[in-house]
Amino acid sequence: MKIFLSADMEGICGVTVWPETERTAPMDYTPIQKQMTLEVSAACRGALAAGAEEVVVKDAHDSGRNIDPAQLPRKVKLHRAWSGDPLSMMTGLNDDHYDGVFFTGYHAWAGCPGNPLSHTMNGRNNRVRLNGMDCSEFLINAYTAGYYGVPVALVTGDKALCDFAKQLIPAVTTVAVNEGRGGGVTAIHPEEAVERIEEAAKEAIKNAPLCAVPMPDSFHMEIEFVKHPVAYSKSFYPGACLKEDKTVCFSSKDWYEVLRFCHFVLSDG
Numbered sequence: 402m403k404i405f406l407s408a409d410m411e412g413i414c415g416v417t418v419w420p421e422t423e424r425t426a427p428m429d430y431t432p433i434q435k436q437m438t439l440e441v442s443a444a445c446r447g448a449l450a451a452g453a454e455e456v457v458v459k460d461a462h463d464s465g466r467n468i469d470p471a472q473l474p475r476k477v478k479l480h481r482a483w484s485g486d487p488l489s490m491m492t493g494l495n496d497d498h499y500d501g502v503f504f505t506g507y508h509a510w511a512g513c514p515g516n517p518l519s520h521t522m523n524g525r526n527n528r529v530r531l532n533g534m535d536c537s538e539f540l541i542n543a544y545t546a547g548y549y550g551v552p553v554a555l556v557t558g559d560k561a562l563c564d565f566a567k568q569l570i571p572a573v574t575t576v577a578v579n580e581g582r583g584g585g586v587t588a589i590h591p592e593e594a595v596e597r598i599e600e601a602a603k604e605a606i607k608n609a610p611l612c613a614v615p616m617p618d619s620f621h622m623e624i625e626f627v628k629h630p631v632a633y634s635k636s637f638y639p640g641a642c643l644k645e646d647k648t649v650c651f652s653s654k655d656w657y658e659v660l661r662f663c664h665f666v667l668s669d670g
């Protein structure tokens with residue numbers, strides 16, 4: 402049994418402001434970076450204890466160089482930095498057969514009040530809608546898992562995202578470490594977060610076969626950019642169209658084509 406783990410930072414226990422997620426602000430960043438490593442490590446330990454033979458971790462925040470590899474269990478492989486393919490935060494998922502996907506440190510979508518750092522991929526958009534739903538990085542990456550037939554077994558991060566994940570995939574195991582209110586968060590104790598994540602990972606391994614991602618027959622994405630010139634320029638992506646000056650729309654029946662659209666229109670500068 403092999404697990405793929407995509408690790409973000411804006412849903413790590415206690416994280417509240419942007420400098421805590423930025424390498425250039427070491428006084429703020431270092432404690433959260435250590436906690437990110439501890440949470441990822443706990444999820445890996447739980448998976449290995451429950452029978453996984455290998456866990457492949459994608460460090461999926463900002464530089465992709467946040468997790469301290471030496472602190473992870475020996476059977477873990479770590480993908481650092483960015484390969485530059487449309488799978489993005491899920492790079493490598495299609496290289497091998499995986500039995501489950503874990504998401505740790507994940508966060509609410511652009512415009513959601515459940516996390517002061519809520520966003521979808523970057524700060525250039527006000528919101529992203531997918532088939533009429535507010536779209537998080539989690540939803541994008543969950544559909545990527547579904548596209549390759551891999552169940553989504555574990556989600557840890559803020560409460561708003563965990564609640565959404567449960568709605569999408571009722572059997573998914575979640576650990577809500579933070580609850581946002583306006584510009585602040587209430588967090589559980591960081592050691593409690595680590596313990597709960599390790600236990601949740603064991604449970605997630607057991608329930609993984611029940612956690613298939615329900616895949617829609619077709620996809621319609623709308624990205625509302627902050628600035629109209631960005632939307633104008635991005636609307637020239639093949640098949641895309643511009644709506645109300647700031648919103649770029651794209652439809653496809655093939656999720657990989659939506660990922661390719663995201664790669665050039667949503668994620669790229």
Ligand SMILES: [Zn+2]
Pocket residue numbers: 409410411461462463
């Ligand atoms: Zn991030």
